[in-house]
Amino acid sequence: MKKIITLSLIVFSFASVADQQPSPSSAVNLQPYRNSAEGYISTLFSTTCELALKGGIDANMPVEQSTKGLVVQATQGMEKGTSAYSTIHDTVMLGAAVGVNLKKKGKTIAQDKTEIHTCSEFVSYIVQKGFMSQFTAGLSDPKQSTATENGSVASDDGIYRTTAKALTAMYDENEVAADDKIGGRKVEVKGVVQSIDKDFTGSVVVLLQSGNEFMPARFGMEETEKNKAASLRKGQTVSILCEKMMFLIGSPSGSRCRFN
Structure with missing residues (x-):
C-alpha cells in the first residue's frame, strides 16, 4: 500500500486535499474486483473522480477517513493487508483526491507539469505514463487474498x-x-x-x-x-x-x- 501511495504523491500533489463521506443521495455502488485488472482500475479511478467532481465528496475531512465507505464497497471479500486490498484502497483515495482538486481548482497539475482538466484525462495520463501497471500488479499477485464468508484467510501460492x-x-x-x-x-x-x-x-x-x-x-x-x-x-x-x-x-x- 505504501508503494502505491508513494507513487500517487510523486505524480500528484495533494497537500490541501481532503474530503468527506458521500451523502446517501450521492452514494455510489463500487463493485468488487472480478476480472480485467486494468479495466477495473480505470473504472474505479473514473467513478471516484467523477463522484468527487460532482460534489459527492466534499473538502472537510482527510481523504483516508472520508473514503472508508467507498473502500468498503470496493473491497468486499478481500482481506486487509493483502496486495489486492491495498491496491483498491489506494485507487479509491487517489481517484477521489483528483476529483476534489478538479472541482476546487478546475484542474490538477502533475509533478511533470502536465495539466489535467477532467477525470478522463486523469485516467489517460495514468495509462500513458505507464503508471497503470503499478496499480494492476497488486491484483495480479498470486498471494492476493479474499476473505471467505466466515472471515477465514484465503488464497496463497498453492x-x-x-x-x-x-x-x-x-x-x-x-x-x-x-x-x-x-x-x-x-x-x-x-x-x-x-x-x-x-x-x-x-x-x-x-x-x-x-x-x-x-x-x-x-x-x-x-x-x-x-x-x-x-x-x-x-x-x-x-x-x-x-x-x-x-x-x-x-x-x-x-x-x-x-x-x-
Whole structure:
C-alpha cells in the first residue's frame, strides 16, 4: 500500500486535499474486483473522480477517513493487508483526491507539469505514463487474498480458497477470468451441504449450496472420503479441497476432492 501511495504523491500533489463521506443521495455502488485488472482500475479511478467532481465528496475531512465507505464497497471479500486490498484502497483515495482538486481548482497539475482538466484525462495520463501497471500488479499477485464468508484467510501460492457461493458467482461472471484467477492451484471451498449423492460410477459426490438450488456446486470425492461423507448432514458447513476445478453445465465442478 505504501508503494502505491508513494507513487500517487510523486505524480500528484495533494497537500490541501481532503474530503468527506458521500451523502446517501450521492452514494455510489463500487463493485468488487472480478476480472480485467486494468479495466477495473480505470473504472474505479473514473467513478471516484467523477463522484468527487460532482460534489459527492466534499473538502472537510482527510481523504483516508472520508473514503472508508467507498473502500468498503470496493473491497468486499478481500482481506486487509493483502496486495489486492491495498491496491483498491489506494485507487479509491487517489481517484477521489483528483476529483476534489478538479472541482476546487478546475484542474490538477502533475509533478511533470502536465495539466489535467477532467477525470478522463486523469485516467489517460495514468495509462500513458505507464503508471497503470503499478496499480494492476497488486491484483495480479498470486498471494492476493479474499476473505471467505466466515472471515477465514484465503488464497496463497498453492491453494485458492473461497466459498461455494463466491466460486459460483465468479464462474458465472466470466469462466475464463475465473480459471485465470485460480491459476492451476488446488481449490479449497467452504459451503453448506445441499445433498450427498453418488455418480454413475458409485463415487461420492457432495453438492454445496451455490445460491441457486437447481445448480449447486459439485464436488467429486476421493474413495478415501466415503466414510466421512456417510456422516454428513444436509445443512452442515464443510470445507473441501479439490485438485482440479472447472465450470460444468452452469456450476463449479471439483474433482479428486477430499474433506479438509
